[in-house]
Every structure is written in structure tokens, then in C-alpha cells.
Amino acid sequence: MNGLRADLVVVGAGMVGAACAYYATRAGLSVVVVDRGGMAGGTTGAGEGNILVSDKPPGPELALAQWSGRLWRALGDELGTHGIELEPKGGLVVTASPEEQAGLVTLAARQRAAGVDVVDLAADDLAGYEPHLARDLCGGAFYPQDMQVQPMLAAAQLLQAAGARVLTRTTVTGIRRDPMGRVRTVVTDRGDVHTPAVVNAAGVWAGQFAELAGVRLPILPRRGFVLVTQALPPLVRHKVYAAGYVANVGRDSADLETSPVVEGTPAGTILIGSSRERVGFDATISLPVLRRLAAGAVRLFPVLTSVAAIRAYRGFRPYSPDHLPVIGADQRVPGLYHATGHEGAGIGLAPATGHAIADLLTGRSPEVDLEHFAPERFDVHF
Structure with a gap:
């Protein structure tokens, strides 16, 4: 695997990581997904598949959920509602x-x-x-507008539709950066992947992964x-x-x-x-x-x-300590992005999260303002 190159490495093959890979490849990027377990082997595999607006008061998370709901309906049309058990049950x-x-x-x-x-x-x-x-x-x-999906099916279908290279049973052990501090290589126990960008979609292990890049993330x-x-x-x-x-x-x-x-x-x-x-x-x-x-x-x-x-x-x-997900570019490490901290809303918010990350990677403005989800906010408030 040494010498493998990609425009983006996504760390985590759960629902959020799958969505990041899907929208990044749709935007024309080459993507490698790395997970130390199997596909949907963490939080995604233990979820109920909630896609909810009902449990969110007005604010940034509700706006993200509304965008994500529209994307879920589009994914149902593309992937087939029966194939991912997408139910608009309310x-x-x-x-x-x-x-x-x-x-x-x-x-x-x-x-x-x-x-x-x-x-x-x-x-x-x-x-x-x-x-x-x-x-x-x-x-x-x-x-x-509330829906339900089978999360393991949906993650697997998204990864397949993305066409990304998926490396399971592969543990990330380090991040190499250039003299300017920018991401250059993701180091794993199976070899290196050279890339200018990495997405931390490691779920409950996101804080541990962030430490490899030299930043704090209190997940x-x-x-x-x-x-x-x-x-x-x-x-x-x-x-x-x-x-x-x-x-x-x-x-x-x-x-x-x-x-x-x-x-x-x-x-x-x-x-x-x-x-x-x-x-x-x-x-x-x-x-x-x-x-x-x-x-x-x-x-x-x-x-x-x-x-x-x-x-x-x-x-x-x-x-996440303030009950909001962490989504966006980490200003402390150029080339590092985060997509984590959704707690029980990760399945529902995954498409909007993945789309937003792909937008940032390709120089577009996401439909929802990501200010409230900024990774560095914890340096100030916590």
C-alpha cells in the first residue's frame, strides 16, 4: 500500500464518513476511506437510524437537519428507498x-x-x-418530516456508490505534515497514504485521532x-x-x-x-x-x-460538550477537517455534514453556515 495517493483520506467508515466520501467523490475528488474495524462497525452499527427534525429547537443544528432531510430524500431516489429501508414515517x-x-x-x-x-x-x-x-x-x-433508515445498509450503499477505496482493519498511527504545518501523509499500520486533506470522521474516537494531528477535540x-x-x-x-x-x-x-x-x-x-x-x-x-x-x-x-x-x-x-457537532476545516492544521460529535443525530445529519465537507474541499460555500460547528471553538469555551 506504500505510495498510495488520494485527494482526500476519510478516517472512519461509519455513516458520517461514508457521506463525506460519497459527496467528495461526486465533487470529483479521489478518496480513500480508512477504518480500524469494518464498515459501520462503531456507532452506526448500533443506531436506530433516526432522521429527525422534531427533537431540535430552532438554531444551527435544526438548519443542518432540514438540509440533511432534503438530501436524504434525494439519496432515497438515487439508492432506492427499499435498498436502505428509508421510511418517511413521521x-x-x-x-x-x-x-x-x-x-x-x-x-x-x-x-x-x-x-x-x-x-x-x-x-x-x-x-x-x-x-x-x-x-x-x-x-x-x-x-x-421525520424519517428512519437502516444505518448499516445506508452506510454500505453510500460507500459503494462513492466508489472510494475502503481500507478496513487499518489503523491510523500518525499524520505527517510539511514544514508549513500542512497535512501531507496519513500513516497507517498497513502503509502510508499521501494526501493534502484528511477528514476526521472517527466518531467516539475522534478526540484520539485529533491528538495524532496535534490538536485537542473534547469528544x-x-x-x-x-x-x-x-x-x-x-x-x-x-x-x-x-x-x-x-x-x-x-x-x-x-x-x-x-x-x-x-x-x-x-x-x-x-x-x-x-x-x-x-x-x-x-x-x-x-x-x-x-x-x-x-x-x-x-x-x-x-x-x-x-x-x-x-x-x-x-x-x-x-x-460534544456543547451538544453541537464538529464540522469544518481546522484552522490549527491546514488540510485537517472534522466531521464528528453528532451524538445520537449522526445518521440524520450525515448527508449535510458530508456535503458541507465536500463543499469546503472544492471551494464552495455550504448551504448552512458552519460557524457554530467550528472545531476551534473549544479552545475558547472549554
Whole structure:
């Protein structure tokens, strides 16, 4: 492999890295993707495939999500919605108290003003969307722009469509720079790749990769679990979650946070989440957490009481201290770009992230202002 050359090296073969490779090759660049594991072997392989606007208040991340939603629909047309299991099913957020309902109505009004499609729902409206929902809920909101995708399929399809060279089971061990400090070579345990540009799409390991380039990036792992039920006849029509989910996503605490999230899959299984906790890379399966997830799902859908959970899996989301992803050129190291820190929104935000990186590499202005996602912001604030 020594002597291999490319216009761009993408470190990470998950959903974000795949999107970076896809849009870079579409822009005419030659691309090599490097991953120390396999394709979608990290956070992507442990995700539910959320593509959401419902959980984001107005601001830079919502703008990125809206752009990404449009790109996902275009990718569905190109790659085939069935091939990546892209489902424009919509999201249903439900509330359990008048206080929660009032807060959701306020959030929905702000989102609507920012261009999000949202329908306010009273308690009596919920059964029309989800017939099996608990009858004592207070109300909710329906977001028709929310979607779901099978993340491992989507990442694999994007990498195949990109036509990039993919080097799996390959560990990056260093970055060589020229006398001016610019990136010149990515060093791996299988040889060197000469390149003027490298994208850090290493997910929860992005901070470790950044250190190889001599910069600090405070990305931390945040563990989460998902329960999977036995295959069932169609039961849950949309992605359904409790309003408290939005607050849990934005909390800074390292402690365990859970909120019920329930959705079906084309295979008939039902995915049940969600949990968040910062415990480093502790991969231990926690039965107390799984019990809390099951109880939350039954609270929303009592019909699930007698349904068997056939397996559970866990993953680590790349957590950023200010809850915004890190996207863009690193001004500290010419030729270094970052595409990480999306936490649980990486699947949904991947196309916009990849498109933005390709725009920067080819001298174009991204559709969304990347100022709030700048890598160097942590030097000032953290």
C-alpha cells in the first residue's frame, strides 16, 4: 500500500464518513476511506437510524437537519428507498401532563416558524395516529418530516456508490505534515497514504485521532442501549417518543437518563430506546437500564406488556460538550477537517455534514453556515 495517493483520506467508515466520501467523490475528488474495524462497525452499527427534525429547537443544528432531510430524500431516489429501508414515517411526540403539553406546544410553534412541518394534537387525536397508544396521555405533536433508515445498509450503499477505496482493519498511527504545518501523509499500520486533506470522521474516537494531528477535540463516548422485540404484525406506525426525550438529549449530566422511544421496522421487530450515560467505554450490558426501557415502552404502548424482547444492543455516541457537532476545516492544521460529535443525530445529519465537507474541499460555500460547528471553538469555551 506504500505510495498510495488520494485527494482526500476519510478516517472512519461509519455513516458520517461514508457521506463525506460519497459527496467528495461526486465533487470529483479521489478518496480513500480508512477504518480500524469494518464498515459501520462503531456507532452506526448500533443506531436506530433516526432522521429527525422534531427533537431540535430552532438554531444551527435544526438548519443542518432540514438540509440533511432534503438530501436524504434525494439519496432515497438515487439508492432506492427499499435498498436502505428509508421510511418517511413521521414522528409522534407525546406528553403525559398539561405542563409537558404546554411546553411542546411552545416548542412546536418556534419550530414551525423556522420551517418545520408540525401538527399540534389533543389527547383525542392520538388514537388516529397510533391506535395502540395508552389512553391517558395528554396530547402531542406530529412531525411528518421525520424519517428512519437502516444505518448499516445506508452506510454500505453510500460507500459503494462513492466508489472510494475502503481500507478496513487499518489503523491510523500518525499524520505527517510539511514544514508549513500542512497535512501531507496519513500513516497507517498497513502503509502510508499521501494526501493534502484528511477528514476526521472517527466518531467516539475522534478526540484520539485529533491528538495524532496535534490538536485537542473534547469528544467523549455516551453509552446507550436499544431493546429489540420479536417480530410482530404492524403495530407502531411512526417513531413515537415521550416529550422528555428532547430534554434528555440536551442535558450535560454524566448520569443515566432514559425516556421512552418506540418504533417499528420493516422486519416487524420493534426498537425500544432510549438511554444516555457517560461511563467511558464500559460495554457492560445493564439489566436495570433495559428494565427501565421496557417499562417506558409499556407505559406508551400497554399492548407490549406480553411481547418478548429477543435481544439488546448497546453503542457509544460521540458526545460534544456543547451538544453541537464538529464540522469544518481546522484552522490549527491546514488540510485537517472534522466531521464528528453528532451524538445520537449522526445518521440524520450525515448527508449535510458530508456535503458541507465536500463543499469546503472544492471551494464552495455550504448551504448552512458552519460557524457554530467550528472545531476551534473549544479552545475558547472549554
